Amino acid sequence: MSDKPKNTEKTSEKTTDKKAEQHRRLSVFKTYKLYVGGKFPRSESGRVYEVTDPRGTWLANAPRASRKDARDAVVAARKAFGGWSGATAYNRGQVLYRVAEMLEGRKGQFVQEVADAEGLSKAKAAEQVEAAIDRWVWYAGWTDKIAQVVGGANPVAGPYFNLSSPEPTGVVTVLAPQESSFLGLVSVLAPVIATGNTAVVIASEKSPLPALSLGEVLATSDVPGGVVNILTGGTAEIAAPLAAHQDVNAIDLAGADEALAKELEIAAADNLKRVVRPQPVDYSATPGTDRLTAFLETKTVWHPTGALGASGSSY
Amino acid sequence: MPTTASSAAHALTDVTASDGSLRRFLHGLPGVDTVGLEARAASLGTRSVKTTAKAYAIDLAISMVDLTTLEGADTPGKVRALGAKAVHPDPTDRTAPTTAAVCVYPDMVAAAKEAVAGSGVLVASVATAFPAGRAALDVKLADVKDAVAAGADEIDMVIDRGAFLAGKYLKVYDEIVAVKEASGAARLKVIFETGELSTYDNIRRASWLGMLAGADFIKTSTGKVAVNATPANTLLMLEAVRDFRAQTGVQVGVKPAGGIRTTKDAVKFLVLVKETAGEDWLDNHWFRFGASSLLNDLLMQRQKLATGRYSGPDYVTVD
Numbered sequence: 001m002s003d004k005p006k007n008t009e010k011t012s013e014k015t016t017d018k019k020a021e022q023h024r025r026l027s028v029f030k031t032y033k034l035y036v037g038g039k040f041p042r043s044e045s046g047r048v049y050e051v052t053d054p055r056g057t058w059l060a061n062a063p064r065a066s067r068k069d070a071r072d073a074v075v076a077a078r079k080a081f082g083g084w085s086g087a088t089a090y091n092r093g094q095v096l097y098r099v100a101e102m103l104e105g106r107k108g109q110f111v112q113e114v115a116d117a118e119g120l121s122k123a124k125a126a127e128q129v130e131a132a133i134d135r136w137v138w139y140a141g142w143t144d145k146i147a148q149v150v151g152g153a154n155p156v157a158g159p160y161f162n163l164s165s166p167e168p169t170g171v172v173t174v175l176a177p178q179e180s181s182f183l184g185l186v187s188v189l190a191p192v193i194a195t196g197n198t199a200v201v202i203a204s205e206k207s208p209l210p211a212l213s214l215g216e217v218l219a220t221s222d223v224p225g226g227v228v229n230i231l232t233g234g235t236a237e238i239a240a241p242l243a244a245h246q247d248v249n250a251i252d253l254a255g256a257d258e259a260l261a262k263e264l265e266i267a268a269a270d271n272l273k274r275v276v277r278p279q280p281v282d283y284s285a286t287p288g289t290d291r292l293t294a295f296l297e298t299k300t301v302w303h304p305t306g307a308l309g310a311s312g313s314s315y
Numbered sequence: 316m317p318t319t320a321s322s323a324a325h326a327l328t329d330v331t332a333s334d335g336s337l338r339r340f341l342h343g344l345p346g347v348d349t350v351g352l353e354a355r356a357a358s359l360g361t362r363s364v365k366t367t368a369k370a371y372a373i374d375l376a377i378s379m380v381d382l383t384t385l386e387g388a389d390t391p392g393k394v395r396a397l398g399a400k401a402v403h404p405d406p407t408d409r410t411a412p413t414t415a416a417v418c419v420y421p422d423m424v425a426a427a428k429e430a431v432a433g434s435g436v437l438v439a440s441v442a443t444a445f446p447a448g449r450a451a452l453d454v455k456l457a458d459v460k461d462a463v464a465a466g467a468d469e470i471d472m473v474i475d476r477g478a479f480l481a482g483k484y485l486k487v488y489d490e491i492v493a494v495k496e497a498s499g500a501a502r503l504k505v506i507f508e509t510g511e512l513s514t515y516d517n518i519r520r521a522s523w524l525g526m527l528a529g530a531d532f533i534k535t536s537t538g539k540v541a542v543n544a545t546p547a548n549t550l551l552m553l554e555a556v557r558d559f560r561a562q563t564g565v566q567v568g569v570k571p572a573g574g575i576r577t578t579k580d581a582v583k584f585l586v587l588v589k590e591t592a593g594e595d596w597l598d599n600h601w602f603r604f605g606a607s608s609l610l611n612d613l614l615m616q617r618q619k620l621a622t623g624r625y626s627g628p629d630y631v632t633v634d
Contacts, residue, residue, distance in 0.1 A: 244623070247629065270624070
C-alpha cells in the first residue's frame with residue numbers, strides 16, 4: 001500500500017523529465033526564400049505571407065514577391081540563356097538527370113512538404129514525389145532526342161541540303177499549376193528547360209513550399225544559376241508584369257484561372273509571346289512531347305551541296 | 316565677396332610657387348574620415364526616387380552621358396554608330412534628350428565630329444598617352460594638339476600617377492598647366508585614376524592639385540583599371556569642387572567614369588551631386604557620366620516609365 005503511491009510518483013517524475021528533455025530543444029523554423037539567379041534572396045519588397053495546410057494550420061511564411069523581383073528574375077534568366085541554350089543537349093540531359101538524383105536523396109523532405117501542402121497521406125504524397133522524380137528522368141532523356149523528332153532534312157528541288165532544327169524560344173514564364181504543388185510543377189518546368197530555355201516560375205500560390213525547396217535542389221545539382229528562377233506570392237500580381245515584359249518570349253498559363261489567363265494572354269500579345277493556354281491535365285499520366293515542342297522555334301538553313309561529280313552526284 | 320574670393324585665389328597662387336609650398340598646401344588639407352565618407356555615400360544611396368522625380372532623373376542622366384568608346388578595335392564605322400546614338404539615343408522616341416558628348420581616341424575625333432555635326436552633341440577626346448600617361452611631355456602635348464586640331468570640344472587628360480605618388484606634385488601641376496594651354500578653347504577634364512591613388516587623402520590632394528592647375532572638370536577614372544568611379548570617391552571630389560568654389564569663386568565640373576552601368580547607380584550619383592555640391596552642378600555643363608552601357612539601361616527604364624511594361628535588350632542598340 002505504501003509502495004504504490006511511491007511508484008506512481010516515480011513514473012510521473014520520469015514523464016516530466018522526458019517532457020523537459022523534449023522542450024529543451026528549440027524548434028528551428030526554416031526561412032523559405034526565393035530562388036533568383038542562383039541565389040536565395042528575400043523579396044525585394046520585404047513582404048511574406050502565411051502558408052497553411054488545407055485545414056488552416058500554419059506551415060511557414062513564404063516570400064510575397066513583387067514586380068521588381070519578377071524583373072530581376074527575367075534579367076537573371078536572360079543572362080543564363082546564352083550558356084544554357086548553348087550547352088550540348090547531352091550535357092543538359094546529364095544536368096537534368098543529376099536533378100533527379102538529388103531529389104531522390106531528399107525524397108523524405110518532399111514527401112512531408114507535399115503531404116502537408118495538399119493534405120495527402122504519406123503514401124499518396126510519396127507516390128506524387130516519385131512520379132515527379134521519374135518525370136525529371138523522362139525529360140532528361142528527351143534533351144538529346146527531341147531534335148531528331150521535330151527537326152530533320154527536308155527534300156528540296158535543287159543542289160542544296162535543307163535542314164530544320166529546333167531552337168529554344170528564350171525566357172519562358174511558367175505559372176505552375178495551383179493544385180498539384182510538386183508533380184504539376186515538375187511537369188511544366190522540366191520540359192521548358194530540357195530544350196534549352198530558361199524559366200521564371202511562379203509557384204502555386206496556396207502551396208509554394210515544395211517549389212521553394214526544389215530551388216535548393218536545383219542550386220546544388222549543376223543547373224547554372226538563372227536557368228530556373230522561382231517566385232512565390234500572388235500569382236496574378238507577379239504574372240501581370242511578366243506577361244507584359246518585353247524580354248520574356250513565352251508564357252505557360254497552366255496555373256491561371258480563366259479570367260486571369262485571358263487578361264495575361266492579351267498582355268502577352270504585345271510582343272508576340274508564345275502562349276500555352278491552361279487546360280485540364282492529368283499530371284500522373286505520361287505527358288507526351290507537347291510541352292517540349294511548345295517552346296521551340298524551328299530554324300531552317302539551306303546549304304549548297306557543292307560541285308556535283310561527273311556521275312551526277314559526289315555523295 | 317568678390318574681393319575675398321580673389322584674395323583667396325591670390326593666396327592659392329602662392330601655394331604653387333614651389334614644390335615645397337605646394338606639398339605643404341596639399342598635405343595641409345584636412346584628412347579624410349574614411350568610415351564617415353563611405354557611410355555618407357552609402358546613406359545617400361538609399362534614397363528612393365520614384366515616378367516624376369525618376370523620370371526627371373533619367374532624362375537628366377541621359378543628357379549627362381559622355382557616350383564612350385575607347386577600344387583598340389574602334390573603327391570609323393563604330394564611331395559613326397555611336398555618334399548616331401548620341402544624337403538620337405532612342406530612335407523609337409524622339410523626346411529622349413541627346414547625350415552630352417561622345418568620347419573617343421584622338422584619331423577618331425574627325426569621324427565623331429562628322430557624325431554629331433549640327434546636333435549640339437560635343438566631341439570629347441582622351442589624350443596625353445591615355446590611359447597610362449607614360450610618355451614624354453612633348454608627346455602628350457602633341458597628342459592634345461592633334462585632338463584639338465581635329466575639332467575636339469573637350470580634352471580628357473590623365474595625370475602622371477607615377478609622379479604624383481612619388482610626391483612630385485609640381486611636376487604634375489606643370490604638366491596639367493601645359494596641357495590646359497595646349498587645349499586652347501577646349502574644356503579640359505583631368506583624370507586622376509582614383510583606383511591607382513590608393514587613399515582617399517590622395518584623391519582629395521589630386522582634386523585640389525587639378526583645380527589649382529586650371530582643370531574645367533575633374534574625372535575619377537579611365538575605366539581601364541579594376542576600381543573605377545565609386546559613390547565614395549565621387550562624393551569626395553564633389554566636396555572638393557564645392558570647397559574650391561567657396562574659396563576661389565571658380566566652378567569646376569565632376570565626371571565619374573567607369574563601372575556605372577545601371578539607372579539605379581546613376582540616380583544615386585545624382586543624389587550625391589544634389590546633396591553635396593548643390594543644384595548648380597545638376598547640369599551637363601558641370602556633371603557628366605563617363606559610360607557606354609549605362610545609356611541602354613537608362614533607355615530601358617525610360618521606356619518602362621513611358622509604357623508601363625518592362626523593356627528588354629531587344630529594344631535598344633547592341634554596342
